[in-house]
Amino acid sequence: MIRLLEPADAKLYAELRLEALQENPEAFSASFEEEKDRPIQHYEERFQQKHYNFGAFDEGKLVGVVSLVPETKLKLKHKANIFAVYVTPSHRGKGVGKALLEAAINQAKQIEGITRINIAVVSVNHEAKALYKRLGFETFGIEEKALKVKNVYLDEEYMVLTL
Template sequence: MEIKLLTPADASAYWELRLEALQQSPEAFASSYEEAIQRPNPIEHVENNLRTEGNYTFGAFDQNKLVGVVTLVQESSLKLKHRANIFAMYVSPVTRGQGVGKALVTEAIRKAKTIEGIEKLNLSVVSTNEAAKKLYIQLGFKVFGVEEKALKVEDTYYDEDHMVLIL
């Protein structure tokens, strides 16, 4: 398993995995699969995101196949630059339980520690996703709030735990 920072050359592989994520775990993302497939020029959009300063997407590769991703984004406004957010965490079901998620989040934390000014990381996770919450807690994150009915997928509501790691 290799963890590396994605580049624009990885955009197609990222987009494929993102679509899988939106189909496999619709409750875990604010975006929907239906919205994603209607997006014009999605690969170009991903390429631009992967070039954006302060936006770091890490990929886990198993024999050159992208099987997991996580994105670290530093806040840009002056009063929030001490914060960064972890978004779009996903590990393909075929590689879950093998430490891929831990390796990805650990790499995001390591990167955050190298960026001058970042003092804390925030993330949100669906309250019922016990595996993800256990991982984040193991890595030092703490729940600081719960948003009730944060997401609605068809007729089902999902609460989200908001978590923080002080670096």
């Protein structure tokens, strides 16, 4: 089941977020060290903002997340960004990521004026890139050495979906 996350989901989200940062540190600009002591209230407040944080649940357990963040500045309001895509390893390859992204895309389509959705993905994450391409995203740029994880530089691809 895919649904918008609520403040009551903050603890589950925080646990999954820390898992994501440990399991796939190369996929996020944030690090486990930066977020491990973050209070649950941070996420409760985030879920009350004008972001759309979707969660995938399996038997009451949060197994995947995605965030859609519409731009708020007047000149950028035609865009939204997708961040923090993660599916726990036991649920990968089962369509959970696709369902989460489709929920975010469908939400963006409901927001008046949004014509573009941006997403960034580390260049070596071939499975994620393939999924994004299947959903219609196209690469429009690459930032070399965008991230440095354990003294290894990683490039990021910037992709866009035109609605």
